[in-house]
Amino acid sequence: MNNYEKVSTNNYYKTDLRITKTHRLLVRALVKLLEEKPFSKISVKDLCEEALVSRSGFYSHFEDKYHLLLYCLEDLKQEISDQLDFNDKTLLLDRVIDFIQSNDRLFHSLFNDDTSLELQKMLQSTFTGEIEEFLQVKQTIEKEEYPVSIPIMAVFLAGGIIQVIHWWVYSGFKEPKETIHQLLSQIM
Known part of the structure; x- marks a missing residue:
């Protein structure tokens, strides 16, 4: 498990296991897709397919793929700051x-x-x-x-x-x- 897989469990969403699970799946999907292609070529559809999360599920947690990336960076920052x-x-x-x-x-x-x-x-x-x-x-x-x-x-x-x-x-x-x-x- 790399740092990006860990970050989704370190924040205030920790109280709801379903939210934590969805965030973890989307973070893993983003990391996997980034290893395959550039960020600009990754779509929300790609993220949802890789994470096995519906588009409405994605949008109930994140505004867009940039928000997901920011979420990853913010959680990493918090992990380091702690x-x-x-x-x-x-x-x-x-x-x-x-x-x-x-x-x-x-x-x-x-x-x-x-x-x-x-x-x-x-x-x-x-x-x-x-x-x-x-x-x-x-x-x-x-x-x-x-x-x-x-x-x-x-x-x-x-x-x-x-x-x-x-x-x-x-x-x-x-x-x-x-x-x-x-x-x-x-x-x-």
């Missing part, structure tokens, strides 16, 4: 880098598709919020003032991290993950 130690900035980077490399076919499909820009915008929004929160906690713990506002730093850092990740995936992971980790740690 395990963060704000005193250790490298922990988040380790988890993100390991996740990307262990799901290389998924990220190749996402980043090499014409929806790559949309994915980058979703990641930008997610990373910016997480980095902003991280910087605020860090500033409180270390009692340190930053030279620019935290929101500006968060946007800048998130953009840089996403572009490095995009380059790393696009290059076929030519650099070892330790090198990417070291580079991103220095940026943070």
Whole structure:
């Protein structure tokens, strides 16, 4: 079971087993289809057929395939956040880098598709919020003032991290993950 299969059980839908089961089936279907073809070529019909879920069932849970993808990213973000130690900035980077490399076919499909820009915008929004929160906690713990506002730093850092990740995936992971980790740690 990979991380995307686990994410559908980590949120507030956990109380209703039918909802959890439907989400898990749709997440698995999305991951399987992404390994076969680009995101732009995946239709809701494809997702429903693969998951054995009706179209009305799909639409009772998600607005469209982008909402399903966002759901996957949000649950992953929550899973990583739950395990963060704000005193250790490298922990988040380790988890993100390991996740990307262990799901290389998924990220190749996402980043090499014409929806790559949309994915980058979703990641930008997610990373910016997480980095902003991280910087605020860090500033409180270390009692340190930053030279620019935290929101500006968060946007800048998130953009840089996403572009490095995009380059790393696009290059076929030519650099070892330790090198990417070291580079991103220095940026943070």
